[in-house]
Amino acid sequence: MNIKNVSEKFKITTDTIRYWESEGAIPKIPRDSNGYRQFEDVDIEWVEFTNNMRKSGVSIQSIAQYLKLFKHGDNTFGERKEILKNELLQIENKLNELTQTYKQLKSLVDRYDSVMGGCEMSLKLQRKEDSYFIH
Structure with missing residues (x-):
């Protein structure tokens, strides 16, 4: 598979793949006689792994260190x-933070829904500690 196909498969740019390769976050990709990268299944698995790790906030350096080892x-x-384990702990912490944010946003949306439910009243916002809440 060529770099364009791989980039399309994972919805990332070809530049991103080249960058990951140059930083050691994916292995050096074999090239054909014309110098074009030819991704084997194992290379595609590394791209998938790196893509998933990056989406989760794992640093390029951490991924590269893992690959090196x-x-x-x-x-x-x-x-x-x-x-x-360290990356898993960081992701767990982010999940906890996201869960708290989700709950807060869900609560606010639910409150808007209950206030707006069939009523044509205007909503009054009150600033409270850098956040806006229904009053």
Whole structure:
């Protein structure tokens, strides 16, 4: 598969893939006789992994370190596991923060729905600690 097909598959730019390769977040991609990248299944799996990690906020450096250790073989299991555990903890923290934000927004939307339910009254906003709430 060529770089254009891979970029379309994951909805990322070809520049992003090139950048990830240059930073070591995906392996060096083999090239054909014309110098074009030819992605094998294993390369596509690394692009998918990196894309998912980036969407979750994992740094390029962390992904590159993981790949570097991966290339060194089974004796790096512990170090790789630590990287993944640290990233998992950070994602769990983000999920907790997002859950709290979701609950707050959901509550506000529900309050708007209850106030607006069939009524033609105007809503009055009150500023409270840098947030706007229905009054």
